[in-house]
Amino acid sequence: MAESLEQSIVSLLEEHVELAISTVQELRADKLELEAEIARLNNEVAQRDAHIQRLEERNRDLEEELNLERLAISQERTDVRERLEGLMNVLAASNEVETVPEMDFTIHNQEPNTAFARSTEDPEEE
Secondary structure (H helix, E strand, O other): OHHHHHHHHHHHHHHHHHHHHHHHHHHHHHHHHHHHHHHHHHHHHHHHHHHHHHHHHHHHHHHHHHHHHHHHHHHHHHHHHHHHHHHHHHHHHHHHHHHOOOOOOOOOOOOOOHHHHHHHOOHHHO
């Protein structure tokens, strides 16, 4: 009976050892799968970080371009405003000239035109 008990205990221990070995193998396989998943996720995170960095750089470039465009538009507005003010000054000056009374250049001679008469006369007669 002792021998049968020993065999029973040995077979039970063997089963437990086989179960332990099987469990360790499963855990190693799970560990490898998890490590592969972690590596894949880390790679994905790195790619997303790189993508985010590219987007941030592009955003900075676009903001710089926008600021340059705004500056150019502001300068253009200033130039247009200056030209418009210049035109308005020219128009204002021309309006002032138009408001000055016109000069009458017609000759009003009350005496007969002696200069004309003299020029038609013989110069020796004088």
